[in-house]
Amino acid sequence: MMSRPLLAGTAIALAWAAILAAPSVAVAQDEGGTKAAHELRADYDKSVKGKTIAYLPITLAAPIAAEWGRMIEEEAAWRGMKYVVRDPNFDSAAQLQALTALVNDKVDVLIVQNPSVTLLTKEMKRAEAQGTHVIQINMASNYKSDAFVGADWHEVGRLLADEVVSQCGTASGKSGKVQIVQGELTAAASVDQVGAMLDVFSKDKNIKVVSNQAANWDANTALNITATVIQQHPDLCASVGFWGIMESGAAQAIRNAGKIGEVKIYASGEGSQLDCDQINQGNFTRFLNYKSTEQGHDLVAAAVTLLETGVKSGTQHLAYFTMPVWVDKTNASGANCFALPKAK
Incomplete structure (x- = not known):
């Protein structure tokens, strides 16, 4: 007659054998991966891939704007999005003209840095009225667009x-x-x-x-x-x-x-x-x-959120605030100091 300890040990061994065997069975049943993961990726690509994201800073000459642009371009490319950038180089009239042209082109997402609280308001409203999502970066206007990314x-x-x-x-x-x-x-x-x-x-x-x-x-x-x-x-x-x-x-x-x-x-x-x-x-x-590298990432995250949810432009007012960090001689290095772009 088999003792109780031996019976218990056998039961445990059989249980572990069943657990260890389960993954191989699952893989054998669906070698392509889980259905849910495929569906998520398919829905994501349908919402994002091929969409045009346009970036209009005050100037690309400033490190802050260059870093935003680097992050947007890099992450947009990874997602299969088209990236468009315009550089008015501190010329407010040129920036307004560039914005008007981008609105007329009916891009999918427009990222704008405002030089003032009023200058670009009319064109941002027109963009959202025609179906373009507008994200304002770091300096908001008097108009609340689909999203704001930046410092409080x-x-x-x-x-x-x-x-x-x-x-x-x-x-x-x-x-x-x-x-x-x-x-x-x-x-x-x-x-x-x-x-x-x-x-x-x-x-x-x-x-x-x-x-x-x-x-x-x-x-x-x-x-x-x-x-x-x-x-x-x-x-x-x-x-x-x-x-x-x-x-x-x-x-x-x-x-x-x-x-x-x-x-x-x-x-x-x-x-x-x-x-x-x-x-x-x-x-x-x-x-x-206030970490512009992180802000660049948040800009694309905001764009993806607006595109994935399928909400009508002009109906959301999302905010992505970046946490400020004090820097002094004890931590003025590493991730607190992003590298400046190399001259081409």
Whole structure:
């Protein structure tokens, strides 16, 4: 008579044999893989493959726009999508003309970077009315299109202001004098960052904004503005710029005045190697990185979502916000500093 332990052992062995045999049976039954996986891929390709995705930045000369374009082109190609790009090179009239042409071409998805909150609104509305999905990147307009991908500028402004207050507020014992270097006055990035910063500053009596001027995204203009500010206010406590490349001009003016290290310098931006260089060279105190590489990926993800769901253009208002990350000398390397495109 077989003992109980032996019976139990036999049962377990038979159970394992059945489990191990199951996969081979399944493969034998369907060597091509699961039906569900094939159906998912077929539906995906039907929605995405062959569709045209068009990209219209303010300029491709800026690292942030070049990185967005690199990611969109790379991921669109992998998905079998057609990629179209137009470069107005900082010319607002040329950008509007390019947008009009792309709308007339009836592309499937249009990705637009707004120079202001109003300029491109009419054409974006027309695009969605005719069936083109519109995604706005990083700087929204007064019009809510199918999707927005980018930084939450209120959050970015608040984080920058909190950092300034920690270094220049009442508890610091310093002058509390702050310079703000805006981009384009009517750009969402400027409007929303300034609003958030001033709200935070208003809660600390020591903070005094002694200069709040637009450099229009230009480093030389930022340098000239800051040179005047530092002459008028040699006890300046902090300078805050709304784009790393632009704020590098302000940093140079502060260095020229012999105030590097004494004046705290902050910027927000895409996180290119240029930004990390400013940190590692001691020009920026800290940098708030909203990661344009990740934004480029999110742009294509938003496009695919709109195409796969089959929703009518103009009926959705999706948002893909990117999480900002502080960069300083402890982490100004690796993934926080994307490589700049090589000159062709």
